[in-house]
Amino acid sequence: MRKVIAPVIAAALLVGACASVYNQPLNAPSANPFHGVVRPAEAAESGGAGAPGLRSDTVIGLAFSGGGTRAAAFAYGVLDRMAQTPTARHGQLLDHIGVISGVSGGSIMAAYYGLKGPAALTDFRARYLTQDLMSQLNTSFSLGNISRALGGGANTDTALRDWFNAHLFHDATFASLLERRPVTIINASDIYNRTPFLFSPQTFAAACSDITKYPIAAAVAASAAVPAAFAPVVIEAFPDHCKAPLAPWIERAANDAGASPLLHNYAKGLKDIRDGKVKYVKLFDGGLIDNYGLSGITILRAGQLTPYGPLRPEQAVNLRRFLFLVVDAGQGPQGDWSTTLEGPAGKDLIAAVVDVLVDANAHASYAAFEATMQNWRNDIVRWRCGLKRAEAARLRGRDGPWNCRDLKITVARVSFDQLDAARARRLNKVPTTFTLPADTVDEVAQAGGDALSANPAFQKFLKDL
Numbered sequence: 001m002r003k004v005i006a007p008v009i010a011a012a013l014l015v016g017a018c019a020s021v022y023n024q025p026l027n028a029p030s031a032n033p034f035h036g037v038v039r040p041a042e043a044a045e046s047g048g049a050g051a052p053g054l055r056s057d058t059v060i061g062l063a064f065s066g067g068g069t070r071a072a073a074f075a076y077g078v079l080d081r082m083a084q085t086p087t088a089r090h091g092q093l094l095d096h097i098g099v100i101s102g103v104s105g106g107s108i109m110a111a112y113y114g115l116k117g118p119a120a121l122t123d124f125r126a127r128y129l130t131q132d133l134m135s136q137l138n139t140s141f142s143l144g145n146i147s148r149a150l151g152g153g154a155n156t157d158t159a160l161r162d163w164f165n166a167h168l169f170h171d172a173t174f175a176s177l178l179e180r181r182p183v184t185i186i187n188a189s190d191i192y193n194r195t196p197f198l199f200s201p202q203t204f205a206a207a208c209s210d211i212t213k214y215p216i217a218a219a220v221a222a223s224a225a226v227p228a229a230f231a232p233v234v235i236e237a238f239p240d241h242c243k244a245p246l247a248p249w250i251e252r253a254a255n256d257a258g259a260s261p262l263l264h265n266y267a268k269g270l271k272d273i274r275d276g277k278v279k280y281v282k283l284f285d286g287g288l289i290d291n292y293g294l295s296g297i298t299i300l301r302a303g304q305l306t307p308y309g310p311l312r313p314e315q316a317v318n319l320r321r322f323l324f325l326v327v328d329a330g331q332g333p334q335g336d337w338s339t340t341l342e343g344p345a346g347k348d349l350i351a352a353v354v355d356v357l358v359d360a361n362a363h364a365s366y367a368a369f370e371a372t373m374q375n376w377r378n379d380i381v382r383w384r385c386g387l388k389r390a391e392a393a394r395l396r397g398r399d400g401p402w403n404c405r406d407l408k409i410t411v412a413r414v415s416f417d418q419l420d421a422a423r424a425r426r427l428n429k430v431p432t433t434f435t436l437p438a439d440t441v442d443e444v445a446q447a448g449g450d451a452l453s454a455n456p457a458f459q460k461f462l463k464d465l
Contacts, residue, residue: 021231022156022231022234023157023158023232024234025235025236026214027204027207027210027214028213029208029242030208030238031208031242031243032210033205033210033211033242033244057320057321058321060096060322060323060324060325061098061100061101061322061324061325062079062110062325063101063103063297063324064103064107064329065105065106065291065292065328065330066103066285066286066287066291066329066330066358067106068105068224068434069105069128069129069435069441070329070433071104071105071106071109071329072109074327074444074445074447075109075110075327075329076448077444077445077450077451077452078325078414078449078451079113080448081448081450081452082097084449087462087465094117094118098183099183100113100114100182101184101185101293102187102223103290103291103293104285105329105432106293107186107219107220107223107286107293108220108224110185110186111169111184111216113182113184114182114184115172115184125441128168131167133163133435134433136159136160136163155230155231157218157230157231160225160230161217162217164217164220169215169216169217169220172216172217173212173213173216174199174211174219175212176216177216178212185300186199187199187293188222188223188233188284188285188286189287189288190269190289191232191283192269195265195289196290196295197281197283198300205242205244206270207237208237208238208239208241209237218233221233222284223285224285227284227285233282234280234283235280235283236280237274237276237278237280239274239276240276246271246274249303249304250270251271253266253267254271262368266299267303287358288358288361289361291358292326292328292362292365292366294366294368295368297369297372298368298372301372307380308380313395317387317395318395320406321408321410321464322407323410323457324369324409324410324411324412325412326411326413326414327414329415330358331355331430331432332416332428335348366413370411373409377409380407384404384407385404385405410457410460414448414455418455419447419450419451419454423447426443
């Protein structure tokens, strides 16, 4: 067998050394990159990431993890169960979703729901979950695919982007996504700066490019671009095309070596893009940096100049309950090599190393996010309790008794391991791929709903309502 495989690998390496697979950037230069996003003053301070009009004392945030169609189906099940969970005084739970962050497979559901709202639940199964996307991609273990993988990626982003566009997004751009609630964050990985890449106005402004013209399908394709299977998605920088200043916090964090490594490296990456040091930003699967998609929200909060940002003051003053659910479709440990002296080897070795890196990053991002949310809660409470009565009444839209400390922020995780052990084992065996059998899709979606209903934090949230 070795005598057969060795020449094939050698030939693939030789061809791969000559082949070059790359994607063309789709973003265009703009002299006014914040045009149509927010007012210039808001853009300068918040990077154009303000929360749209949500005047409610109850807000739900969601983060959909990576994991291919398994992750998309699990996220779909969570949303569908929310739609079926009425509350006595607060109407539909879906009406209270204020932010959704998605990474890799989870970004597909996040972007589609962000674009269509609750209507997305009526056709997402038929339009995506039960479709055979894998048949449109180069996936076979062949000399040609190996050489393309070594030359940059077995696939360009064209087939994936075009499929997403034809089946889900229909030429929609971020102009449509940014004007809707909830705030939707699509995450990829900037492999040069080794930081999250957020498809946000402030990121594109650093490149002097207008995000409102960028296709949603292209962003989702970038978020799901697994290395070797795909060539990196490219964003081109045009530093000579605009004079819009970077947000002040970016300059400060980039020049402050004592800032948190996440914030410092992210800000430095944006500054290098604007300064022309990075001409082409290369993007891969967002799960490489953070498979939970939480780092982007941590960065968003860290960059605010007010105690309540990215909320507006009238939103922060009325907020009482904020539940943030991390919908985690990640798999547990795989393979049987832990019970033998030998191994892991071959593809098991590669998978084990990747899983270690992905899970370690995800766990670190979760811990940082919990701390961020608790600090944010304390900042809001101090600000609210320091308001004069007249200002508090103006922001609340009414006068009368008010407990400025009445604010509870809860972060919880919804995952396979919260179901019974036998069911969790079955779900952990569902592969990470773009195509799954319909019965497997339905099993994973049902699990998402059941895991949500069984989640103690979610049940307490409902009881508090």
